[in-house]
Amino acid sequence: MRKLRTQLSLGFALIVMVTVALVSLAVNLCINRQFEVYAEERQKDFADGLANGLSDQYDAGNGEWNLDYIHGFGMVALNDGYILKVYDRAGEVIWDAQNHDMTLCHQIMSDISLRMQRERPDLKGDFVSYRYALQQGGTLIGYVDISYYSPYYLNETDFHFLDSLNHILLLVGAVSLIGAIFAGLILAKRISDPIAKTMDITKEISEGNYSIRFEARVKTQELNELTQAVNHMAGALEEQENLRRRLTTDVAHELRTPLANISSHLEAMMEGVWEPTSDRLQLLFDEVKRITAIVAELEQLRQVESENLKLDKEPVNLLELAGTVCSSFEQELAGKQLTCRIEGEAVRIPGDKNKLHQVIFNLLSNAVKYSSPGGEIKISVHERGENAIVTVEDQGIGIPQKDLPLIFQRFYRADASRSRKTGGAGIGLTIVEAIVRAHNGTVSVESEEGKGSCFQIALPHQTAENLTDVP
Numbered sequence: 428m429r430k431l432r433t434q435l436s437l438g439f440a441l442i443v444m445v446t447v448a449l450v451s452l453a454v455n456l457c458i459n460r461q462f463e464v465y466a467e468e469r470q471k472d473f474a475d476g477l478a479n480g481l482s483d484q485y486d487a488g489n490g491e492w493n494l495d496y497i498h499g500f501g502m503v504a505l506n507d508g509y510i511l512k513v514y515d516r517a518g519e520v521i522w523d524a525q526n527h528d529m530t531l532c533h534q535i536m537s538d539i540s541l542r543m544q545r546e547r548p549d550l551k552g553d554f555v556s557y558r559y560a561l562q563q564g565g566t567l568i569g570y571v572d573i574s575y576y577s578p579y580y581l582n583e584t585d586f587h588f589l590d591s592l593n594h595i596l597l598l599v600g601a602v603s604l605i606g607a608i609f610a611g612l613i614l615a616k617r618i619s620d621p622i623a624k625t626m627d628i629t630k631e632i633s634e635g636n637y638s639i640r641f642e643a644r645v646k647t648q649e650l651n652e653l654t655q656a657v658n659h660m661a662g663a664l665e666e667q668e669n670l671r672r673r674l675t676t677d678v679a680h681e682l683r684t685p686l687a688n689i690s691s692h693l694e695a696m697m698e699g700v701w702e703p704t705s706d707r708l709q710l711l712f713d714e715v716k717r718i719t720a721i722v723a724e725l726e727q728l729r730q731v732e733s734e735n736l737k738l739d740k741e742p743v744n745l746l747e748l749a750g751t752v753c754s755s756f757e758q759e760l761a762g763k764q765l766t767c768r769i770e771g772e773a774v775r776i777p778g779d780k781n782k783l784h785q786v787i788f789n790l791l792s793n794a795v796k797y798s799s800p801g802g803e804i805k806i807s808v809h810e811r812g813e814n815a816i817v818t819v820e821d822q823g824i825g826i827p828q829k830d831l832p833l834i835f836q837r838f839y840r841a842d843a844s845r846s847r848k849t850g851g852a853g854i855g856l857t858i859v860e861a862i863v864r865a866h867n868g869t870v871s872v873e874s875e876e877g878k879g880s881c882f883q884i885a886l887p888h889q890t891a892e893n894l895t896d897v898p
């Protein structure tokens with residue numbers, strides 16, 4: 428398996444290589460084609476120029492040709508690859524390059540042919556003769572046959588120019604390729620570094636180091652989101668781990684006190700130090716009840732937090748239910764000189780009676796636990812739109828603002844030491860929320876420290892699902 432960085436660098440280099448090669452090829456083809464067109468035009472222009480130049484060498488006055496000039500002309504043209512044969516008006520040959528220097532003519536023709544066949548084998552060109560009429564003031568004075576390599580030919584300088592151009596293209600290609608490889612390496616490093624770091628961090632997390640975080644800021648948006656997500660996950664896991672630890676400590680702590688009491692009492696009774704009076708047995712029984720309650724709470728939590736909380740639905744009169752719950756707190760209320768007032772309408776909703784009983788029970792139990800003696804607790808039930816609203820309001824110690832968003836979490840206690848005294852393990856509200864959510868409802872809280880708290884649950888009155896469930 429190849430490393431991401433290697434793959435990215437190679438991919439980048441390959442793309443640039445193909446691009447540079449294609450661009451070079453296209454430029455090369457284009458330039459060559461243009462150059463051929465230019466060479467063809469150049470040859471025609473040159474031949475036109477020769478014909479015009481020759482026309483000037485005729486003296487109409489005495490009807491004679493300037494043969495010295497024509498000879499000079501013809502030799503210059505021959506050296507450039509143009510073979511002339513000049514005739515007068517009557518068709519008599521005045522000057523012929525072949526007659527004049529046949530060897531040179533053949534040598535130049537074969538030089539050009541060989542060079543073109545070597546450099547442009549596909550062109551299949553040859554020397555072709557073109558006839559031009561020589562005129563002076565519109566009067567015909569003669570002809571010239573000009574032979575040159577057609578469709579075009581390139582001289583040494585032309586080939587040299589094309590070669591230099593190709594070299595420049597090659598150089599540009601090589602430089603771009605090297606640049607691309609470097610750019611690719613830098614880019615690949617930018618992408619692969621955060622991924623490699625994220626991998627290390629997730630590995631650390633999987634080994635239990637939840638406090639680790641990705642500190643550096645990443646410039647690529649998606650990678651930055653990835654690192655943030657990993658940080659978020661680490662945070663959530665750390666929180667869960669803390670909760671788990673706290674649960675172990677709390678459960679151990681909660682169980683230790685009653686167990687110590689039971690064991691010391693039993694020991695004293697077994698050794699005959701204490702008589703097993705009914706008071707003492709009652710005390711032992713209370714401790715066992717405390718342990719049983721904690722275990723039951725844990726068991727309940729497991730149930731409500733299981734994936735599919737099953738609801739046994741029936742029409743439930745919430746006002747009546749609040750009354751039943753309230754009467755089960757008679758003793759506790761009286762013990763703290765608290766009054767519990769119930770008000771509102773007899774709202775009926777389709778729901779699981781036992782579980783809704785649990786909801787109001789937990790809220791009332793908290794209200795009692797966290798109320799100062801002599802206070803009042805108010806439970807109200809009424810309808811608002813599609814929902815049945817139940818509120819449990821107390822005048823107790825209240826909840827600090829910073830704790831409000833957290834109190835529904837498992838094992839969260841606003842003040843651990845304070846709650847321990849009151850016997851809570853931080854599970855009651857988690858159960859409330861799970862049950863209310865299973866009824867498609869919501870739970871919210873408003874509280875002010877020192878003044879009291881008000882918990883409100885909203886349960887949908889009738890949903891499509893409820894309508895089918897309840898007759």
Ligand code: ADP
Nearest residue numbers: 793797825834840841846851852853854855856
């Ligand atoms: P506990 O069993 O500790 O009461 P809960 O889940 O019922 O656990 O509540 C979580 C925490 O929320 C409590 O520890 C307490 O700090 C706070 N809390 C809940 N209800 C009240 C209330 N009525 N008044 C003040 N604080 C409350």
